[in-house]
Structures are given as C-alpha cells and as structure tokens.
Amino acid sequence: MKIGLIGFSGSGKSSLAEIAKRSGFRTVDTDMSLIERYGVGEFSSIIDREKDFRSMESEVIKDALNSDAQIIAFGGGFHRSHKSFENVASSSMKLIYLRTDFDDIVERVKDRPLFLKLGIEKYRVLFEERMPLYAGCADFTVDS
Numbered sequence: 001m002k003i004g005l006i007g008f009s010g011s012g013k014s015s016l017a018e019i020a021k022r023s024g025f026r027t028v029d030t031d032m033s034l035i036e037r038y039g040v041g042e043f044s045s046i047i048d049r050e051k052d053f054r055s056m057e058s059e060v061i062k063d064a065l066n067s068d069a070q071i072i073a074f075g076g077g078f079h080r081s082h083k084s085f086e087n088v089a090s091s092s093m094k095l096i097y098l099r100t101d102f103d104d105i106v107e108r109v110k111d112r113p114l115f116l117k118l119g120i121e122k123y124r125v126l127f128e129e130r131m132p133l134y135a136g137c138a139d140f141t142v143d144s
Contacts, residue, residue, distance in 0.1 A: 006078055012098050079133035
C-alpha cells in the first residue's frame with residue numbers, strides 16, 4: 001500500500017516525507033521531482049502558466065505512482081479536482097491530509113514564489129478554496 005500526503009503549500013508534506021525517507025521508507029516528493037526534472041528556474045517560472053505546470057506535474061505524479069515509493073508527497077495543488085486524481089484514487093493509495101492553520105502556512109511560505117506573486121489576501125482565498133477539496137478526498141486528516 002502507498003500513502004499520499006496532501007495539503008496546502010507549507011503544510012509539512014515535504015518535511016514529513018523527508019523524515020520518512022530518513023527512517024527507511026521509499027519516498028517521492030512530487031515538487032522536488034519537478035525541480036529535478038525541469039530545473040528550479042523552470043519550476044519557478046512555470047507556476048505562472050497553470051495549464052503547463054499541471055501537465056508537467058501530472059507526468060511526475062504518474063511516474064511516482066509507478067515507482068516503488070511507499071510515501072508520496074503531492075504538491076499543494078493536488079486534490080479531488082486535479083486531473084491526476086482518478087489515477088491516484090484507482091491506485092488504492094491512502095491519502096493523508098495535513099491540515100494547517102493559515103497563519104502557520106504564511107509563516108512557512110512567505111518567501112515562496114506563489115505567495116509573493118499572489119499576496120496574502122489572494123493566497124488566503126486560494127487556501128480557503130482548497131481546504132474542502134483536500135478534506136473531501138482524504139482518508140485521514142492530521143493537524144500539522
């Protein structure tokens with residue numbers, strides 16, 4: 001069985017995956033895989049082109065699902081509405097939603113490109129839009 005970590009950017013998915021990796025689990029962090037595959041410059045610039053970004057992300061998710069990873073940390077945009085959701089849902093993966101307070105998120109992401117681009121109010125709107133999407137597809141919810 002595979003475990004998928006979902007939640008808003010800054011909820012701790014990558015950190016938890018790193019702890020799992022150090023503990024001997026096979027992990028994939030889809031954001032890190034995107035950076036490794038396309039480079040940090042491309043990753044930062046493609047955020048502005050949602051359709052292109054999601055297409056690249058879908059390829060990385062497909063590869064992660066086909067890997068021997070036991071734990072996959074998905075990017076913050078992964079939820080029930082993501083075009084790769086059906087592939088994940090059909091994989092019998094258990095999804096854990098890392099629910100995090102908005103103020104904690106802001107403290108963690110205040111220097112990240114998407115936060116800087118959107119500003120706090122638009123970021124809050126995005127956060128509030130996604131919360132029910134994560135909760136609606138999670139098998140388990142953990143406060144982080």
